[in-house]
Amino acid sequence: MMDSILDTEQMYAADRAAIARGISAYSLIDRAGVAAAEQIHVRWPTGKILVLCGPGNNGGDGYRLASQLHCWGRAVRVMEYAPQRARSAEAQAHREQCLVALEPLDETAFEAADIVVDALLGMGLQRPLSAALQTVLQSLQASSASICAIDVPTGIDGNGRCWAEAPLQAALTITFFRKKLAHVLAPSRFLCGEIKVVDIGLCEEDVTPPSYLYENQPALWQSAIPWPQPLQHKYQRGAALVYGGSEMTGAARLSALACARAGAGATTIACASDVWAIYAQSMQSVMVKRWHSLSQAAALSHSSTYQAVLIGPGLAPEPSTQELVMRSLLQTQVSSWVVDAGALTAFASQPESLFEGIHTSAAQVILTPHEGEFARLFPDLALHSNQKNKVERARQAAARSGAIVLLKGSDTVVASPDGRAAVQTQSSPYLASAGSGDVLAGMMTGLLAQGMSPWLAANMAVWMHSQAGLILGAGLIAEDLVQSIPTIWQQIGRMN
Template sequence: MKQRSFYHLITPAAMAAVDRDAARSGIDSFGLMQKAGQAVCAAALRLFPEAVRMAVLCGPGNNGGDGYIAAEALRLSGVDVHVFHLGDPALLKGDASAAFLAYRGKVRPFAEYGPCSGDLVIDALFGAGLGRVLDQPVVEVIERINAASVPVIAVDLPSGLDGLTGQPRPVAMQACHTVTFMARKPGHLLMPGRALCGTVEVFDIGIPGRILDAHRGDVAINTPGIWGGSLPKLTGAAYKFTRGHLTVFSGPMSATGAARLSAMAGLKAGVGLVTLATPTEALCVNSAQTTAVMVKEVDDLPALHEYLKDKRMSAFVLGPGFGVGEKARAFTLALSDRKLVLDADGISSFHEKPEDLFEHFAKNAPTHLVMTPHEGEFTRLFPDLANEPALGKVQKALAAAKRANAIVVYKGADTVIASPDGRAFINENAPPWLATAGSGDVLAGIIGGLLAQGMPAFEAAAAGVYMHGEAALRVGEGLTAEDLAAAVRPLQMETAF
């Protein structure tokens, strides 16, 4: 299906190109700035009508221009407005200069601002295009504002926040509300940027969609509106074998719970059959703890090869509770031509020689390996990428996906799903109570269940992450992994858009 542009994020560089193309097309760029500033004014009046004073902090560029427009609109509304400028306003150029000249109130140097009780700060210092580390005097004022806990409305993005990576440079304003324009930027979703932005309002200032579409790129918000058309479709002729067969590998007797969580999650995600492939020592405990999930002895590599002769086995999950070591490596490589979710111990088993894993899956087309590392597992497999400060989470995930020829689900509060072809989704529906033992095992099972039902790997991973978040929201705070697995539901087509 055609992807809808309003789900896509605009990088700061792309947004600058959008602004240039809008001006070249004949659109009045100062008119766009006026709409932006008026939107900020409206948000301030709507959200903080009780503010005693509105302090507008204006920077040396177009973000500052938005601030001057907002300040004049607030002044005309009868608000007590105090404007503080960073740099010499006489040096402003173009639309920012025109905005400064349109403001009829007094201005004072930025260094003179001190937060007071009853203030609302409108942060129009730097937007998403900040390309450098903040100067120390600016850092000190931002730290004073954050320490005072006065409410802040950010214009485009909290000052100091990198719009591409969501990382402070080196600190960022703590906003309770952010007004951005036309589309969100990656920094609005990536942590800690998401927490620093507060609520995010996207205001349409009138740039045509065709111009946005020309620069939107392949980074998007993870939403059913993009991949919903790939969800498994049930027909009246369906039966269990047409709905796929998922195999989840169990670890030894002392560590079987993780695999059972994955197996149950896969079943709840809609797959027709699930088998727990278990070593003999764990056969009794797994048999005693499962009902709808089948159990099969698979002790070693010869037994696995025998099991794989049945081509009806649609997809596999390896890693949850499996154990780190040679057996995990051998089983993984034996599955290099099958749809595989590699999680937890499966990933960590290759930390000494990750190239062995990458080489075995290098020629697969289309990609059918999905890896689901958390921060520690990602660092073990991709230490150079993890420790590269110039890269944001999206860039790290994309580089890892290309290197491994795998879909990489880089987990966290801001899970990134990345494909070797350059596509990446950022997830935002996961509540904080998903941070609990066994949650990742459930996610691996959901993705495996969707793979077994025939979804392409990237779409299955994205849908699995989204379904994982929805299940957690369904249960609520205080959930356990058992609650989470039981709450998994297939997404219905009518609710996917």
């Protein structure tokens, strides 16, 4: 079973469940402190350590780890922020038992330390930082010390929400039991530096109800990979249809090639007859079908010739596209659909009709918006008009639309209407380039054509796309992503 990712509430609930089955709150801090000390000692075997302890249990972890490092002979100082604040009995007990002298916080000491441990605030952060605390963070950041955050870098909460003008940037973040949203979503993930998850005696059964949020890793979809069988012919591997636009013809061509390289046995582009020659001249392994009317175009997906359809790349966001989507989707016999790009924006003025179409259709649909397209379809869930985190926004969009929603970005989230969600945590900024999304949609369509479920195909395609970005790096263009798909397949093959 894969480790799930928790939000702050789920982590507090898991702590309570562990306490209820007999692990004391004191012992949780004990375990957290010792485990964190081990990580720090391994990562920085030498050097002077300064531990900054805040008023809550995050500070409690700080006192405990300082004692442990002291026992191992490390040079440790402990400085307290807001020592007069009331603290939990367990944090107070660890404070009283701290083997290192407690000093008031003194910013001038930062420069003398090689490693500063930030145990100021953790999951309990729930209001904007005071100006005084922000100044402390600024001096710390300006110092040459390496910063190790306990649980989360001070300034962001466990769900990744930022409460500081400039939250701390850590080199290492040590967290407990499971990663929290802050460790996987952007931009907070980038403030954590390297992330180490340590065991403090909690188990998955302590998470009730279970969390259905995961990191997108091969373990999520590996067992469902549609490896071709020796006796299969090309149509048994899966046939895919890609609707091509009349102006931006490159998009559907990229998608179709990615679809074929993702393993569809036969890929067809369908386009209006006046642009047929453009497609036909440039495609070789991909077939090109022409249509003369919208109803002819829609009818292509009314038979069971294809197992997957991609509609949107290169299509104009206009009423005719909306009509094509509705006409084809409502009577489709193709089981899996990807609706992307122009086919999403075409519904900007009436997204409910798209959702109604999806609910009515026999097909399972994946919507693949970036934040801009998402805002057009789900204005109330858009990034700047909704306080909720990206996972929650995508989950609500999936529930509303009845589709798998793949919300793109440096932390692409795939959310299913049934509540499952996954976050892609490894990605490359070079993927933000023209045509990259067309390749992603094509790869997904290719996997769907081979019979993968939409949930798994969406995640696997996102992972493959990210890997391609990481391997290619600077200088990549969308065409390179298509070319690199065989390399990614080889990489996946070696994992089996």
